[in-house]
Amino acid sequence: VIDTGDTAWMLAATALVLLMTPALGLFYAGLVRERNTLNTFMMCVAALAVATVAWALIGYSLAFDEGTPIVGGLDHALLRDVTFEPREGTTIPHLLFMAFQATFCIVTVALVSGAVVERMRFGAFLVFAALWSVLVYAVLAHWAFGGGWLQEQGTLDFAGGVPVEMGSGFSALAAALVVGARKEYGRRALLPHNSVYVLLGAGLLWFGWFGFNGGSGFSTGNAGVLAFTNTLLCPASALVVWFALDLVRGGRVTAIGAATAIIVGCVGITPAAGFVSPASAMLLGAVAAVPSYAVIVWRPRTRVDETLDVLAAHGIAGLTGILFIGFFAQQSWNGVADGLLFGDAAQLGEQALAVLTAPAYAFAMTFVILRLMALVMPLRASERDEAVGMDIVQHGEEAYATGEGAILVADTA
Amino acid sequence: VKLVIGIVRPEKANDVLEALYRAEVRGVSLSRVQGHGGELDRVETYRGTTVKMGLSDKVRFEIAVSDPFVEPTIAALCEGARTGEVGDGKIFVVPLERVVRIRTAETDDLAVTPVRA
Numbered sequence: 446v447i448d449t450g451d452t453a454w455m456l457a458a459t460a461l462v463l464l465m466t467p468a469l470g471l472f473y474a475g476l477v478r479e480r481n482t483l484n485t486f487m488m489c490v491a492a493l494a495v496a497t498v499a500w501a502l503i504g505y506s507l508a509f510d511e512g513t514p515i516v517g518g519l520d521h522a523l524l525r526d527v528t529f530e531p532r533e534g535t536t537i538p539h540l541l542f543m544a545f546q547a548t549f550c551i552v553t554v555a556l557v558s559g560a561v562v563e564r565m566r567f568g569a570f571l572v573f574a575a576l577w578s579v580l581v582y583a584v585l586a587h588w589a590f591g592g593g594w595l596q597e598q599g600t601l602d603f604a605g606g607v608p609v610e611m612g613s614g615f616s617a618l619a620a621a622l623v624v625g626a627r628k629e630y631g632r633r634a635l636l637p638h639n640s641v642y643v644l645l646g647a648g649l650l651w652f653g654w655f656g657f658n659g660g661s662g663f664s665t666g667n668a669g670v671l672a673f674t675n676t677l678l679c680p681a682s683a684l685v686v687w688f689a690l691d692l693v694r695g696g697r698v699t700a701i702g703a704a705t706a707i708i709v710g711c712v713g714i715t716p717a718a719g720f721v722s723p724a725s726a727m728l729l730g731a732v733a734a735v736p737s738y739a740v741i742v743w744r745p746r747t748r749v750d751e752t753l754d755v756l757a758a759h760g761i762a763g764l765t766g767i768l769f770i771g772f773f774a775q776q777s778w779n780g781v782a783d784g785l786l787f788g789d790a791a792q793l794g795e796q797a798l799a800v801l802t803a804p805a806y807a808f809a810m811t812f813v814i815l816r817l818m819a820l821v822m823p824l825r826a827s828e829r830d831e832a833v834g835m836d837i838v839q840h841g842e843e844a845y846a847t848g849e850g851a852i853l854v855a856d857t858a
Numbered sequence: 859v860k861l862v863i864g865i866v867r868p869e870k871a872n873d874v875l876e877a878l879y880r881a882e883v884r885g886v887s888l889s890r891v892q893g894h895g896g897e898l899d900r901v902e903t904y905r906g907t908t909v910k911m912g913l914s915d916k917v918r919f920e921i922a923v924s925d926p927f928v929e930p931t932i933a934a935l936c937e938g939a940r941t942g943e944v945g946d947g948k949i950f951v952v953p954l955e956r957v958v959r960i961r962t963a964e965t966d967d968l969a970v971t972p973v974r975a
Contacts, residue, residue: 633872829941832869841902850892850913854901 447529448536451664455537455545461656462548466493466555468653472646472704473559474844475639476753480834481563482638482844488558491571496554496578500547504579508586509546514594517587535663545660546586553609554578557811559753560617561624563635564825567839572818577616581810585612585803595802599795601774601782603672604661606716606767607803614760615804616811617751623815624824626750628831640700647704651680654711658718671778672718675726679718680710682730690738705758709737712762717770720781725773733765764800771796859954859966862931864919865893866939866947871917874938878919881934883927884972887920897945916947922957924967 470489477485496504503522512518521527524543532542554574561570585608587593589600595607629635637643658676662669687706688698713733714726721729740757771793774784783789818824825831830838837843866874871888878886892913899910923931928951935949959969 629872834869837900837902841900842904843902846902846904848909850894850911851902851909852899852912854908854910 446536447531447538448664451536451666452538452541454665454669455541455660455663458656458660459541459545459548461653462545462552462660463653465548465552465650465653465657466490468646468649469552469555470646471642472650472708473562473753475642475644475646476637476701477562478635478834479638479845480836482836483842484567484835484839485558485562487567487840488562488565488570489555491567491574492551492555492558492578495571495574496551496582497547499575499578500550500583501543504550504583505543505546507579507583508550509543509591511592512587514592514597515587516584516593517591532663537663542663545663546590549605549609549657550578550582550586553582553605553613556609556613556755556759557616557620559755560621560751562752563835564627564831565624566823566826567835569818569822569824572822573620573814576814576818577811580814581616581807582608582612584810585807588803589799595799598798599782599792600767600799601720601770601792601796602716602767602799603668603719604658604715606712606763607799610712610715610759610763611767611800611803612807614756614758614763615807617755617760618749619808619811620815621749621751623812623819626748627752628828630750631748637701640704643701643704647707651676651707651711654680654715658711658715662719668719668779671723674723675714675718675721676711678723679714679726679730679733680707682727683707683710683713683734684730686731686734687738690734694742705737705741705754706734708758709733709762712759713766713769716763716766717773720770720774720779722773722775722778725769725775729766729769729773732769733762736765737762760804764804767796767799768793859922859924859957859970860928861952861954862919862921862923862928862935863950863952864921864935864939864947865891865895865916865949866919866935867941867945868915868917870939870941870946871919874917874919874935877934877938878921878931881930883921883923883931883934885922885970889918889920891916891918895945895948897943914945922954922970924970 466489470486474482474486501524506519506521507517510517510521527539527543529538532539588595589602589607654676659669659673684706691698691702710730713729737757740761741754772784772786774782775787776783782792785793893916894913902909921931940946957966957969
């Protein structure tokens with residue numbers, strides 16, 4: 446039966462999550478060099494285009510149609526039978542459920558772009574986005590949410606620790622390895638060009654995340670309210686701990702570090718949002734900050750140019766959140782299951798299974814997709830184009846055009 | 859004492875700096891300039907407005923050197939800035955009437971000889 450209150454909230458939550466993709470565009474655009482601002486933002490816009498269409502055509506069906514434990518069926522391809530009737534197990538229209546889930550697929554595709562910015566060809570990214578949203582995201586979403594094997598055997602994932610966070614993070618690592626490092630990586634400092642974009646992007650992402658986690662209970666009931674509140678608490682404590690880590694390491698609290706901490710806190714609470722108490726959520730923020738911080742400090746010392754640290758911020762923090770549920774899930778708060786500390790050690794095993802399988806699938810499938818694509822098209826721009834900048838070369842625009850020396854061209858068409 | 863002015867592609871500015879460093883040329887000023895030197899116009903489109911970018915961004919190096927350093931400086935500029943395409947830039951060498959180091963009032967060759975800080 447449709448509940449109007451639940452439906453009203455989910456309409457708003459869907460819009461909130463959609464905002465996360467342009468917010469991510471802003472966050473990413475600030476982290477790259479000036480000459481790649483537009484191209485970086487456009488990869489997120491590409492996700493809005495390609496992932497949405499792919500989702501409606503086939504992705505949604507593969508994720509949420511019953512099908513097999515590994516992948517969904519094709520009964521909802523082209524959104525067949527996705528109507529005003531309530532989605533099974535919810536009190537909201539199936540059509541709205543589909544739209545809400547679509548926004549998750551979109552932002553996840555956009556997340557992966559962080560690994561390949563400043564050198565991947567835009568055309569190749571469009572193809573990758575379409576393939577990845579279907580072959581990786583939809584499959585992992587089926588495992589965790591759509592009646593797939595992880596969900597069936599009891600793995601708890603409230604809002605997407607498996608498909609969104611570990612899925613994007615470990616795929617990003619594979620993408621960085623296949624596409625390769627930027628030409629000047631490791632030889633020259635490649636610095637963020639606008640830290641204000643980064644902070645504003647992070648703030649808007651946090652705002653959107655209230656819909657992301659708060660909507661993942663599909664209702665205005667207890668789980669939704671708990672998830673919503675935990676989305677406030679966990680990033681706040683991640684910020685505090687990140688400040689402390691920055692202070693210890695460099696004696697100063699950094700702005701880009703703070704923006705990163707917001708993301709790490711939001712990611713950490715994503716799988717656990719509706720399953721742990723508010724106090725545990727604050728602990729999770731503190732706990733999740735440490736491994737992500739360590740990977741962010743360590744990764745740039747390697748030869749792996751996983752440019753915007755999707756692995757550290759999403760893969761590692763998501764993994765931490767998934768495991769955290771195994772310890773701190775609390776039936777008195779979630780009405781579903783207890784973790785190890787509240788009497789059910791088996792839950793930790795079920796969480797560990799997700800941590801072992803989902804990253805492996807995401808990494809391997811992304812690796813294969815890009816390797817196969819490389820056989821038929823160049824994945825990256827030439828060295829010269831990379832030096833000139835992707836904005837001018839790929840889009841024929843500049844982010845900060847002054848108009849000096851620009852001569853109007855009469856239409857020749 | 860000569861002033862060597864090199865106008866190069868912005869994306870090659872770092873290569874030029876490295877080449878100058880290897881040539882042990884230490885005193886350098888650089889500024890972002892815009893200019894036109896015969897390279898193809900770049901076409902950009904913003905909604906319905908299509909424009910030809912008649913001016914390209916360039917980086918202008920200004921390097922005052924004693925006479926024995928003129929050739930190494932030119933060589934370093936060429937090495938760092940050349941791509942082989944139109945638009946690689948120009949080098950101008952002009953005589954300097956006088957150079958004064960403000961801190962010590964040293965003049966000419968002494969003024970352009972780097973000292974250890």
